[in-house]
Amino acid sequence: MVGTVRRHLETIVLVVSGLLLAGGAVAWWTSAPDAATALWVAGTVLGLLYILPATVAAALRRRPTVDVIAVLALAGALWVGEPLAGAIITLMLATGQVLEARADARARRELSLLTERAPRTARRLTPAGLEEVPVDDAEVGDHLLVRPGEVVPVDGRLTAAATFDESALTGESVLVERSAGEDVRSGVVNAGSPVEIVTTTTAATSTYAALVRLVEEAQAASAPFVRAADRWAVAFVPLTLLLAGGAWWASGDPVRAVAVLVVATPCPLLLAAPIAIVSGLSRAARLGVVIKGGGALERLAVGRAMVVDKTGTLTRGRPAVSDLVAADGHDADEALRLAASLDQLSAHVLAGPIVEAALARGLDLTLPEASEEVHGQGVAGTVEGHRVRVGRPTWITGPEPDRWARQVRRRADLDGSMSVLVEVDGEPAAAVLLQDPVRPDAPRMVRALRAAGVRRIVLATGDRADVAQMVGRVVGVDEVLAECTPEDKLAALALEREHGSTVMVGDGINDAPALAAADVGVALAARGATASSEAADVVLTVDRVEALADAMRVARRSRRIALQSVAVGMGLSLVAMVAAALGYLPPTLGAALQEVIDLLAIAIALRAVLPGRDRAPALSEIDRATLASLREQHDGLAPLVERVASVADGLTSAAPDLAPARDLLDALETELLPHEREDEARLVPLVARALGSHDAVAALSRSHAEIEHQVVRLRRLLDSVGEGPDAAGPEDVVELRRLLYGLYAVLRLHNAQEDEDAFSLVPAHGG
Incomplete structure (x- = not known):
């Protein structure tokens, strides 16, 4: 609420100061000097009323700020009868504040999707039957029923085998089969038949509640962005006051002190730097990268250590058919054609890739005459008179697989693949092996990130060690951390901070805590918004991870230009301040010269709008x-x-x-x-x-x-x-x-x- 009021106040001051300055110019042009003076005085007073509370608050907190120079310059302009200079300073201050507020604004809705997804009720099994209760009323030892497609509300233990989508917690797209007696965590989705669990925790102490708390704590631990103006103020403000006081003491003329303050008004800090930063934000957006504010852009520019999730970031995040293994006496393509024809009507996560693989091979698909989804097992139906089943190996072969099925299982284990068997007319006909493939542009992204200044890249994933190591070797990371929980990723970020500013890249709900805790969180949202994109500072809206390296180059260039504009502007201001202190620049001429310096600094900052030499490859x-x-x-x-x-x-x-x-x-x-x-x-x-x-x-x-x-x-x-x-x-x-x-x-x-x-x-x- 306070932030909203503050943003409205900045806009109001900007509009009113502009009107007062323009109105005074019109009055002066129409030979009404008294009216012009009154309007410009009003503009100067407005600037004082606007900037003085923030300056006093900074002084009470003992935080250095360049605003003190603006306060003294505005007051001095009124004192020596230079209201035009004061009105211009007010407009510059208001413009800089508005630009800074917009550039440094960041979304704080990272918990919205997490809390919306959290179950509100649970279905408890009692001797009297099934009753629906608030999830907070579930107690340890309760028997809960979780229907297909529902989120498990509380941590518990399975009473029978079940299949779950655990991507919300691990980030892995592969369905996980759990046996009777295994623990299941809240936040995962039942991807099979209705399942009964015996609760082992309460809702308040469950895994999903802990995940939400991690996001809150990590967000609270994020260091605030320190403005470039504040860093420069440590040396610039005392120097300005010393020079102005010295000029007054040496000459005995307070006008010289006011002239120094007017020339020292830090508009290059307040305006040129935000322009360079906003230009960088615009350039990044054109590349398909949304950077949430100037603070995020500056932190991205200095990122040196990066922790990257695997699924959906370095890999596609969606299974794809990697191989076909035909059983003896069967044709692999024909088995795939029949399986894909049956899967056309299935909503299972593996049905789409099988259909896509068949179409890519140019196979002609037909609609099945009958189709039945067997929850947690597969699909059965009739295609062109053939009885076809597609699903889990144990469903097709039974508990005792034959030699061919064991060979398929061994091959899938070696490759880190999932296997789906196809049965035609009661005989296993083929095995479809599926993998989550490495993104083709991921290795180039890693190389480009290193060229952009990232010294160390760590892969942290919830997947198996062998699969993670394979992906790490292909893309060329420095270290691989497998079977990571959200807490493990936070620990990895803490360790990597010794190498420099940290960047976390991910796309799952499980990545939200690490995204919020890192100096810069980067989320992939090309397939839709997630809690990760809400928690992140940087969001890739294109399905091209190499765009992150492009954005980092843009951020580094924008930051460099911002510093150049500040250095040139403030350097020239220092020269003008010395001249004013020696009596060579009266306040009026000093104000005009200061505006020239401001325009030069702004012109330097506007170079950030133009594409750099190292922009991404352009294709006609x-x-x-x-x-x-x-x-x-x-x-x-x-x-x-x-x-x-x-x-x-x-x-x-x-x-x-x-x-x-x-x-x-x-x-x-x-x-x-x-x-x-x-x-x-x-x-x-x-x-x-x-x-x-x-x-x-x-x-x-x-x-x-x-x-x-x-x-x-x-x-x-x-x-x-x-x-x-x-x-x-x-x-x-x-x-x-x-x-x-x-x-x-x-x-x-x-x-x-x-x-x-x-x-x-x-x-x-x-x-």
């Missing part, structure tokens, strides 16, 4: 269209790349059949190589132009050449073997398998390289 519409076309071809070749590995897997030394390898070679020569040559001719020059360096794409060109070299070697080998069932010996099969696995590895690495260096320049739609 033609370049974007070219990237989109090549990316479509690139994605369409993914099944062919996976086919290389499957053909190698199917080779046997006993009676080898090389027909699949020959068919694969034909596809590589007619589909893959033309695409790679087109990439070399069109994609490589485009990326080099966008990044401003041909060295940046040298590795891309080298991998194009290596792919073609490996395909040529494959052609030579198959031509040398000849046709016929007995043409290939065991040593030929070994060499062929070696070539295929080598080509597969090169293709996978090359595709990841293209995603990172080229296609990440324009984010994919929908992901």
